[in-house]
Amino acid sequence: MAQFTHLDDQNQPGMVDISTKSATQRTATAQAIVRVNESVAAAFQDGEIQSKKGPVFHTAVLGGTMAAKKTPDLIPLCHGLHLEDCDFEIQLDGQEIVITCTTVTTGKTGVEMEAMVGASQAALTIYDMCKSMDKGIVIQEVKLLKKTGGKSDFIAS
Amino acid sequence: MAQFTHLDDQNQPGMVDISTKSATQRTATAQAIVRVNESVAAAFQDGEIQSKKGPVFHTAVLGGTMAAKKTPDLIPLCHGLHLEDCDFEIQLDGQEIVITCTTVTTGKTGVEMEAMVGASQAALTIYDMCKSMDKGIVIQEVKLLKKTGGKSDFIAS
Amino acid sequence: MAQFTHLDDQNQPGMVDISTKSATQRTATAQAIVRVNESVAAAFQDGEIQSKKGPVFHTAVLGGTMAAKKTPDLIPLCHGLHLEDCDFEIQLDGQEIVITCTTVTTGKTGVEMEAMVGASQAALTIYDMCKSMDKGIVIQEVKLLKKTGGKSDFIAS
Amino acid sequence: MAQFTHLDDQNQPGMVDISTKSATQRTATAQAIVRVNESVAAAFQDGEIQSKKGPVFHTAVLGGTMAAKKTPDLIPLCHGLHLEDCDFEIQLDGQEIVITCTTVTTGKTGVEMEAMVGASQAALTIYDMCKSMDKGIVIQEVKLLKKTGGKSDFIAS
Amino acid sequence: MAQFTHLDDQNQPGMVDISTKSATQRTATAQAIVRVNESVAAAFQDGEIQSKKGPVFHTAVLGGTMAAKKTPDLIPLCHGLHLEDCDFEIQLDGQEIVITCTTVTTGKTGVEMEAMVGASQAALTIYDMCKSMDKGIVIQEVKLLKKTGGKSDFIAS
Amino acid sequence: MAQFTHLDDQNQPGMVDISTKSATQRTATAQAIVRVNESVAAAFQDGEIQSKKGPVFHTAVLGGTMAAKKTPDLIPLCHGLHLEDCDFEIQLDGQEIVITCTTVTTGKTGVEMEAMVGASQAALTIYDMCKSMDKGIVIQEVKLLKKTGGKSDFIAS
Numbered sequence: 001m002a003q004f005t006h007l008d009d010q011n012q013p014g015m016v017d018i019s020t021k022s023a024t025q026r027t028a029t030a031q032a033i034v035r036v037n038e039s040v041a042a043a044f045q046d047g048e049i050q051s052k053k054g055p056v057f058h059t060a061v062l063g064g065t066m067a068a069k070k071t072p073d074l075i076p077l078c079h080g081l082h083l084e085d086c087d088f089e090i091q092l093d094g095q096e097i098v099i100t101c102t103t104v105t106t107g108k109t110g111v112e113m114e115a116m117v118g119a120s121q122a123a124l125t126i127y128d129m130c131k132s133m134d135k136g137i138v139i140q141e142v143k144l145l146k147k148t149g150g151k152s153d154f155i156a157s
Numbered sequence: 158m159a160q161f162t163h164l165d166d167q168n169q170p171g172m173v174d175i176s177t178k179s180a181t182q183r184t185a186t187a188q189a190i191v192r193v194n195e196s197v198a199a200a201f202q203d204g205e206i207q208s209k210k211g212p213v214f215h216t217a218v219l220g221g222t223m224a225a226k227k228t229p230d231l232i233p234l235c236h237g238l239h240l241e242d243c244d245f246e247i248q249l250d251g252q253e254i255v256i257t258c259t260t261v262t263t264g265k266t267g268v269e270m271e272a273m274v275g276a277s278q279a280a281l282t283i284y285d286m287c288k289s290m291d292k293g294i295v296i297q298e299v300k301l302l303k304k305t306g307g308k309s310d311f312i313a314s
Numbered sequence: 315m316a317q318f319t320h321l322d323d324q325n326q327p328g329m330v331d332i333s334t335k336s337a338t339q340r341t342a343t344a345q346a347i348v349r350v351n352e353s354v355a356a357a358f359q360d361g362e363i364q365s366k367k368g369p370v371f372h373t374a375v376l377g378g379t380m381a382a383k384k385t386p387d388l389i390p391l392c393h394g395l396h397l398e399d400c401d402f403e404i405q406l407d408g409q410e411i412v413i414t415c416t417t418v419t420t421g422k423t424g425v426e427m428e429a430m431v432g433a434s435q436a437a438l439t440i441y442d443m444c445k446s447m448d449k450g451i452v453i454q455e456v457k458l459l460k461k462t463g464g465k466s467d468f469i470a471s
Numbered sequence: 472m473a474q475f476t477h478l479d480d481q482n483q484p485g486m487v488d489i490s491t492k493s494a495t496q497r498t499a500t501a502q503a504i505v506r507v508n509e510s511v512a513a514a515f516q517d518g519e520i521q522s523k524k525g526p527v528f529h530t531a532v533l534g535g536t537m538a539a540k541k542t543p544d545l546i547p548l549c550h551g552l553h554l555e556d557c558d559f560e561i562q563l564d565g566q567e568i569v570i571t572c573t574t575v576t577t578g579k580t581g582v583e584m585e586a587m588v589g590a591s592q593a594a595l596t597i598y599d600m601c602k603s604m605d606k607g608i609v610i611q612e613v614k615l616l617k618k619t620g621g622k623s624d625f626i627a628s
Numbered sequence: 629m630a631q632f633t634h635l636d637d638q639n640q641p642g643m644v645d646i647s648t649k650s651a652t653q654r655t656a657t658a659q660a661i662v663r664v665n666e667s668v669a670a671a672f673q674d675g676e677i678q679s680k681k682g683p684v685f686h687t688a689v690l691g692g693t694m695a696a697k698k699t700p701d702l703i704p705l706c707h708g709l710h711l712e713d714c715d716f717e718i719q720l721d722g723q724e725i726v727i728t729c730t731t732v733t734t735g736k737t738g739v740e741m742e743a744m745v746g747a748s749q750a751a752l753t754i755y756d757m758c759k760s761m762d763k764g765i766v767i768q769e770v771k772l773l774k775k776t777g778g779k780s781d782f783i784a785s
Numbered sequence: 786m787a788q789f790t791h792l793d794d795q796n797q798p799g800m801v802d803i804s805t806k807s808a809t810q811r812t813a814t815a816q817a818i819v820r821v822n823e824s825v826a827a828a829f830q831d832g833e834i835q836s837k838k839g840p841v842f843h844t845a846v847l848g849g850t851m852a853a854k855k856t857p858d859l860i861p862l863c864h865g866l867h868l869e870d871c872d873f874e875i876q877l878d879g880q881e882i883v884i885t886c887t888t889v890t891t892g893k894t895g896v897e898m899e900a901m902v903g904a905s906q907a908a909l910t911i912y913d914m915c916k917s918m919d920k921g922i923v924i925q926e927v928k929l930l931k932k933t934g935g936k937s938d939f940i941a942s
Contacts, residue, residue: 769925
């Protein structure tokens with residue numbers, strides 16, 4: 001039967017005790033999709049060789065990376081850990097900007113939340129930079145694609 | 158023609174100058190939807206009077222509120238501001254947890270990003286607390302529902 | 315009948331809406347007392363002209379000041395504000411180190427929490443610097459001495 | 472003779488060098504007591520099954536947990552470390568709210584300050600949520616109850 | 629006779645009281661120069677149209693902007709304020725990368741420290757990205773070029 | 786040929802993958818020099834036994850230490866790590882205040898940036914405390930003096 005790992009038997013929220021777990025390498029990949037209007041999509045494909053995509057996507061990577069490092073400050077019951085890698089891919093596919101964020105650590109707990117926060121905040125950074133052109137932007141499909149290490153691996157179906 | 162307000166004429170990213178704007182009251186409402194599996198949805202409707210929904214949704218509200226206050230630390234080119242209100246509603250609708258976050262300030266710039274960050278991070282907090290039961294959770298439809306104040310109002314169609 | 319201002323009618327926690335309040339000058343003074351053993355008290359009165367009190371109390375003032383500035387990051391439902399002053403007095407009285415912290419702002423909400431956090435964190439900083447000599451140190455009597463501005467003034471009886 | 476570990480021979484404050492210590496498991500338990508008036512105590516015992524205690528104490532646990540994670544940002548000369556557990560118990564005993572916070576890490580330095588900061592900030596969070604009903608609330612008896620690991624164990628007498 | 633505004637008459641450090649000052653517009657411009665070896669300088673002029681300068685200088689602008697916003701968290705006795713603009717110019721001049729950062733606020737205190745922190749941290753960000761190629765990089769001439777607003781204006785001679 | 790370790794083959798900035806490196810002890814020493822006018826230099830040599838140097842240099846050490854701990858929040862692509870030591874020396878030499886900061890960790894990545902940030906922020910803290918007496922203060926010669934551990938050692942020529 002389903003149980004909330006962050007609630008004790010009196011339903012009080014709390015951190016999960018990981019002190020007896022062993023430190024192993026763990027990775028996670030998460031995705032976020034930013035759906036923009038035609039005007040914004042066109043602005044990213046403006047024919048200039050130094051494309052607009054450059055600085056906007058760079059800002060998103062940096063916003064996402066810095067937020068991923070801050071995950072334990074953002075998710076109340078998340079453990080602290082040191083990211084050993086935080087890698088972003090951002091592709092423009094028609095009106096969809098597809099962001100993936102892969103995180104790696106060696107430790108007693110997984111890096112799913114770091115990947116999820118990284119992808120979400122990269123998406124929100126793009127939202128911020130495009131919102132004056134399109135207030136109808138939607139961030140959709142923020143989800144975990146894959147994790148390895150820890151009790152079991154996972155690949156999104 | 159569409160233009161990026163955060164890029165200068167050499168495509169270098171930077172903050173928008175708001176020093177000559179006037180301070181007015183501004184509000185924004187954003188939404189995020191967390192789609193969970195049947196098992197998690199059932200765990201929120203467990204028949205006990207002190208429902209599991211309580212501590213999980215409380216944690217989400219607090220995670221969202223604290224993240225909304227940190228928006229300028231998270232969105233690289235966002236201005237700092239003081240939130241005068243940050244209000245959450247979280248409803249369980251079948252397998253969808255619908256979060257709305259409304260933010261208010263009096264200042265020279267809008268609070269859309271604060272509402273978007275608040276809703277997203279509340280959603281990610283719920284994700285964190287349910288992920289041991291369902292790694293396939295998807296956060297979908299993070300978007301601005303409404304804004305007032307500043308140059309123009311906006312209501313999502 | 316007593317009511318929690320941070321709970322809505324469904325007992326969900328949330329920020330208090332201050333958007334319609336007017337900005338006025340507000341001050342608060344809080345106190346914390348650190349009770350140390352004789353050995354630590356003696357170490358602060360070491361007869362050298364450049365007393366040990368100097369660097370320890372300086373560190374406490376700085377730890378307290380920096381924490382007071384971070385109050386909205388620490389108290390989940392606290393509003394952000396800008397401190398216009400944050401003044402500490404620290405006196406050694408026998409085995410009691412008496413800390414007072416006075417905070418000032420001009421804004422829509424009070425600075426009691428900033429003064430309470432400032433005094434507490436200055437006390438904890440002293441604890442940290444003395445704990446190798448005395449693990450039995452107690453921080454006692456953290457309380458508000460006075461506030462002015464807002465709906466009503468307060469002086470501790 | 473008593474010596475300040477954070478002062479060098481010229482009385483300049485500084486971090487303690489732990490680079491040659493070995494990493495072991497360390498725990499600490501700290502306590503804070505919040506003394507409230509009868510009206511506030513009654514508000515926590517309001518006869519409703521979904522008690523006011525729920526959201527207020529949940530907020531305190533989350534405020535305390537998030538502050539404990541930030542300890543190296545708050546205590547100027549404290550080392551960074553990763554908490555492997557941070558567990559709270561909060562009991563209402565007449566007009567006293569008794570908070571204990573237990574922290575665990577595996578590392579080169581102890582977690583006393585994390586437990587002390589966690590307990591203090593949980594107490595301050597309760598103060599914040601009750602202060603409109605009782606400005607005379609006092610936080611008393613913030614102290615270390617126990618530590619294990621490192622050079623020597625400690626139990627408060 | 630010269631006096632330290634952050635020391636009281638007992639030489640205790642503390643924040644300056646600005647509560648009685650009036651809020652006016654204030655600006656500041658600071659500079660930092662990063663001196664790199666020929667190899668690094670050449671890497672910035674690599675003939676590709678999408679130059680290496682792009683992402684490195686973008687990262688520096690973002691690192692500098694985000695640090696400037698955090699100034700009160702970094703400079704112990706600095707007041708909090710909201711930046712209304714934070715503008716960077718970065719020019720490569722032979723082996724010197726010349727960074728200027730201009731900050732603007734409307735408030736009771738100046739923005740010199742924000743400009744100084746912004747320029748310094750942009751310089752350190754470039755250092756970080758080039759240090760594998762040249763460990764002998766020197767950051768030189770971090771200084772205030774200009775300030776306006778407040779008691780008096782200043783232009784560096 | 787020179788290569789930017791933080792840029793991928795499409796010139797997108799990103800964190801360096803350190804997951805396959807081994808954890809070893811690493812140290813770094815950086816320097817910053819603050820050049821002040823005669824009036825400020827005299828204020829540090831005021832003949833009183835409890836010199837002004839005390840609280841100003843203490844504040845600089847604490848500002849530098851706390852900033853060094855925050856390095857991964859400040860340098861966008863820097864990895865997180867735990868400082869095991871962070872040691873400052875500050876000497877007044879005529880009109881030059883010479884700051885050195887030595888950092889130590891055991892981990893997969895070096896501590897050069899922590900030492901550079903520590904020295905820079907200590908220098909900026911002194912700047913902040915002296916700027917009312919001398920707006921022409923210049924921070925010069927921020928550079929790495931030495932590093933040990935990792936692929937190769939380095940000593941500044």
